[in-house]
Amino acid sequence: MIVYLNPFTGLAGDMLLGALLDAGASLDAVRQAVAATGLTGWRLDAERVRTGALTATRVRIEVDDDATERPAAQLITMAARTGLPVAEAALTAIAEVEGALHGVPPADVHLHELGGHDTLIDIVGCAAALRDLRVTRVHSAPLPLGGGTVHTRHGVLPVPAPATLALLKGARVRGGEAGEAVTPTGAALLRAVGTAYGPAPEMALRATGYGAGGRVLPDRPNVTVAMLGEPVAGEGTQIVLSTNLDDVTGEVLGHVVERALAAGAADAWITPAVMKKGRPAHVLHVLTAPELADRLQDLVFAETGSLGLRRGVVEKVALPRHFETVRLHGRDVRMKHGPWGVKPEYDDLAALAEATGKPLRELAREAFDAL
Structure with a gap:
């Protein structure tokens, strides 16, 4: 299956998860994947909400532990328990860019705002939802960058945050209004799945999902749209x-x-x-x-x-072909004819060489002579 994303007002991990659930992914499958990490003290639900003129799915995460700081290596280890390569790759990408920004090896990165339950649940949840929907290709429209500033553990930083920009290397982006439109978690997921950017690919549309964000916008719904479809295959x-x-x-x-x-x-x-x-x-x-x-x-x-x-x-371009059989040393050898030549089938020659003890090259010449 193909997913085409329209980040109408932006893209965050919870918005993407909501859109995938809205498109038909199993909430139980997502919960089971998160549970496999060994994470405790959390609850995950999804509800239909009104945002602007639309209804969408909003992910609700409740946690007993409100700590937001953890070593990146710990989160990567937990994600690896799920058997979801996308989750592990997304968290590894976050560790790599954070390490590069702060001058420390990825293995020693300590995540601050990204070290909480939400990050692991959003990333593992999206990876599980993609697997449940059997998505093999992800495409996206250009991403809105947003603007302004954000307050972090490291002080006031520009928006998009430096980690987000590093994770978006190679992505197609566009200008946007003030505010954080794409989060590091959302950017890491897009990188991990190898997202292609541009117009929607040709596909047979099967479902559409709307994932709601937490902000209330005065003039529009705050959603990420996920369109799920099957590839349209030609004969070749x-x-x-x-x-x-x-x-x-x-x-x-x-x-x-x-x-x-x-x-x-x-x-x-x-x-x-x-x-x-x-x-x-x-x-x-x-x-x-x-x-x-x-x-x-x-x-x-x-x-x-x-x-x-x-x-x-x-x-795949397949030229016409047909077979003719010749008799050598009491056995049949198939000869494959195409528009530009003819050759004996290797398996038939190998079996004949084994039976007769004759060199395969000699038997090939005999097959051509027998035509």
Whole structure:
């Protein structure tokens, strides 16, 4: 599924969560994911509220512990317990930008305003809602930046806050009115899911959700809009899944390729790569029909332990082909004919080579001569 976001008045973690719940995500699934973190002393509810001329879903979080400061590493560890890569990636992104801004390693970052229950609940909740809706692609209209100032533990800072701007690197933004329109939590979630910015992609619209923010605006509803739809696939449309891996053995990589092909992938292959810091790695690619993409994505995550992958839509051009069979040494060998040539099927030649002891290259020449 695809989600297209319209940050009408902005985007915060609770607004995004409200919009996803309004679009059909299960509140129970969200609660179960938050509970899996080990967080205690919280209650999460969603209610329909009136905001301007619209009704929307507002997330209500009640906590027994009002502490707002925690080590970022603690929150990341708690998010990792959920099995939700998006949640872990979003919190890691916050730790990285906060560390860069304050000159400390990400592992030593101590979150102040972002260290409370709300941050973990919003991020884990949104990741769980996206999984429940089986969302694989997130698109968004340009984000309003807001303006003015905000009071923080570090004093008065400009809006957007420095952490928000760092998290929005690469995003498409636009001017906005005074006030905090995009929060660090919202920006971290958009980064974690690899959001694409621009017009809505072509899709079959299935549901629309409105997530309400806490501010009351005098002239408009305060909402984030989430539109949920299915990709519109042409006859030749295929999905390519790819992920960079530097900690997976060759045996596991070969196993994943075999499993992907057995599960219906049109093709699967591995290419060598050099990642950041000069680390040697491999890129796993899986080509599949759109209807199998979610299943194969889950397979790749489960087998490799990867925390993320890329999904791309490609158009597969398939030329016409037909088969002809030739008889060699008492066995059938299929010959594949295309518009620009002919070749024997490898599996047939390999089986014949095993049976006869003849070199495969010699058998290939015999197959061509037998046409």
